[in-house]
Amino acid sequence: MNGESYFMKSQNRIIHFGGQKLVVSDEIATDYNYHHLAVGDAMTPKLEQFNRILESTFNKSEDIIIFSADFMSYLDQIVLEKLPSYQIFYENLAGVSDDNVRILTLKGAQPVELQDQGRQIFQYIHNYYARKAQGMSLNNSIIDIAERYKSSVVKKGSSEFEITGDFGPEFNQIMQWKQGFIWMGALNIYPEIELESAKIDYFYRVYQQTDTGVKFWDISPELHAKGGLIHDFGVYREPLNFALFIKGSGTVRVGNINVRRALPDDNFLAVGGRRLADKRVGSRELGYYFNAGDLKPPLNVYFAGSRQAETFEGRWMMGGFDAPFILFVDPRLTNGAFYRGDGFEERIIATIEEKLSALNFDKSQLNIGGLSMGAYAALYYGARMQPHAILAGKPLANIGGLTVKSRLTTPYGWDLAMNTVLLLKGKLNEANAQEIDREFWDVFLTADFSATTFAIAHMLNDTDLPFQSIFDHLKANYPMSKLVHKGIEGRHNDDSPGITNWFIKQFYGILMTDFGRDYPAEELNPDEMWEIDNE
Template identity: 25%
Template sequence: MSNISVLQIGSDDWTPKMQSKDIDWQYTSILDLPTMLAFQKDPYVLEQSYVVLTDDVLDSTLLSSQLDAWPPLRTLYFAHEVTPEFQAVLDERRAFFIQENTPEAINKCIQNDLSSEQIGFSTRFSEAQFLPLPSEGIHFKREGRFSAQYSGNFGLEWQQIGTLQTYETDFTSTQANLVWLDYSQTGSVEVQVQFVFYKNNDIQTIQVIEGAALRELTTVGGLQDYQAYQILVFARGEGLIDLHALHQRRSRHGLGMLLPGDDWHLTTENEEILSYFNPGDRQAPLIVNFSGLRLHGDAFEMKTSLDELGTPYLLFTDSRIQGGAFDIGTPVYQQAVIDMIKKAMATLNLKPEDVILTGGSMGSFPALYYAADIKPRAVMIAKPILNLGTFTSQAEFAQLFNQDWILDVRRYLVGRMNPEDTEELDQRLWQHIQNIDWSKIKISLFTMSQDEYDGNSLLQLNDFFTAQQATVTHVTAVGSHTDKIPEMISFFMTELKKARDNMRQEDQ
């Protein structure tokens, strides 16, 4: 059975050239499109995964009207003659422009670059993944598991300062990865990263990244038959280097990273923000979801469920340190998140009361936090983690499960490990959200009866909502923090469907 289905629309039928067991290829001309749709179970639904427009001239009002009614991020085209009206529809529906226009190229693009599989990971400068090689006169120290620091004079020539642990499965044959280095430096010091690929115990090729390219999405890999590889780190000049992580994601050749059509943003302070915007059916509500903890791989959450809902949505996932830092940080970072939400609102011509903020576990914190900045219609959270000071002070808890993630969260947000910071971190949420009118924001809350993460904050949250006269729908399930994930998603979707239907009834 095919994994991907495609509807080709154009003058020439490519079906004989698209004999792939992984793609169910279907064809229609523009004139026959209405007839083909009439024979569907639902003529208003796009039944295929993608639509491919294979004509070099796009000017049909019939076709553009149909694309306008179909979901976004599902159309591919390579035409170079497109009327302004047709191009406006393609842009609004976030269609993918493909450079090559052969059946072979389109087939490869669909299978390799437009799959829904999210492949992203980070090679950390931790004890397990980084072998430091400080030379004489160079000082080396670690700060938790996300910071490896060198200071001193490295000289005028490049010298190796360490090796990152790698795995053969980090790359797939013929596939390339997009990488960038999360680090900081002072003085004249520079960093260089070398990807050394081996075949038959000999060096096959060396790919070097340095300078500005370290903080850009740079392509590496894409080899046919390498057997192993190393990542070598070099330095030169004088100053301090603070190495955090080498982020790697499967290349989609300009069509996205974790998902086709997602967005990569680097703040002026070199912090990464990953987001994915789907304008859906263009009607309220706009759902903004913050992902939970991602210890072993980068990924957005809730996409499949929100696709079924049909409304516009904006997803965030936090790739900083190992697992994320609750989508908060410096004023620059937080303003970037706020600006992205407001940009999605402006694109859809929606108001704050058309927005719903959602998140589970780690994602519950930003869903509540940014409510003070967006003032949405509703906030829907599950398994909340709210008091970051108390939460990150549980040293013994981190050792059991999270590889010291919560300790590194504290280092990242405060810059040190000191019990004196617990109260300030605990108050970060409450101080930020206390001065808005929560009586105008509907709350949906899903909690666990034996939540060992931050369950003690639930009473504080309930007292806060009571004092604020907020309307709260609260469901409790039996179990610990990591239990009942399907029930949690079901709760979200039930509440979102009710909110969507109520909002649209009000607008009629």
């Protein structure tokens, strides 16, 4: 066969090297073309075809690779660095070199049994790859509170309730969420709750109306500690509803109920995603997704902006650069809390340092970027880590300032900022608002940026305008450092596509100029990569 015809792509592919041809299920045939390459005399030209595909777009694809045991001796003939992370399966690693084991490990390759002609692996692919991983939290403003406890409830911001009282020796329903949830299939339901007294006990109840009556499932503290309820609710018939039951006495803080597609093992929000949380039951979470890319410098870090969807923003954008990357997402409160907070900040830094070490990189081979709330994190963690480059679009720096100005000077509610001050400081007042901003600027103004490049796109009529302070500080203290910037007329969300396209172009420029990367001309048009939600 000539060219790349053997691996011709009309939809996503499953490419199986070696072993016996597997039996493709109807479910898989709907979403994937299955290609089987048996071990034999024609291996070399076909592997050369495959490597040509890898050199183009394979690492940005949703294709799946399966290696049978008898193929592993040919593994050196494949450019493993170009394989897509978390989309590689193998029977065993017997006889594989240490270098190749390291690459497969960084790529998140997974062991698989193929003795059943592919039944289990195809079901796994159907459940966790063909179906888009996603999540969201229920609206905490649409809630019924039991009449006898209404005087005991304090609403803290737009996403948390604090309830204090004597709830009795038996469980009583305290709250019911009125927003019905309509996703079905296998779901993971994880509520956020904090108890201030060991004298309180609780459980959440999930209801569903069925043809045979109402069914329910309870989330006890014991189940909660294991990651919440995981259940396959089947096809959609009626929405799910939720309630909270409490007994005992004391104070309880009730946060979001997060509903997500169920994933296996310790995957979080996507296959390959991981959860950052403390050990308290019902604690809030951050998520990160590491992709080893082509294993060549630099490591690019991207902090997602504020968003309702609990997914990893920027997967294909960052994958388009080919380099290793980490995505961070903050699903706390109402669309995020600026990646700040005790128990999280050091773990974010430790995660980045761990991946740098695994790749054998140093901080001179690190770029940190983000948009809006993510730009705040890029500036804050960039100041703490002093990377090669910091890239920020629609930068925010003054969470407290946004809180104070919210009702007077902005068309946006900025509940995001007020909720964050409440979460981090406990009370919403001007002193706490000023303190949280002082913490940011203390970190930023004392950092060493002598070897850091800045690329900043900012809105000229934004509510928070930190650019001039950043510019003045860099000019006064680091006059030889590089600062590329662009101001665009309008308020925060008036030209998000323009900000994002400029942001992507700066990433390409830094990767080409400072790290010697080369990209086809068609890849340098960011208009095709727009996937960032407006905030």
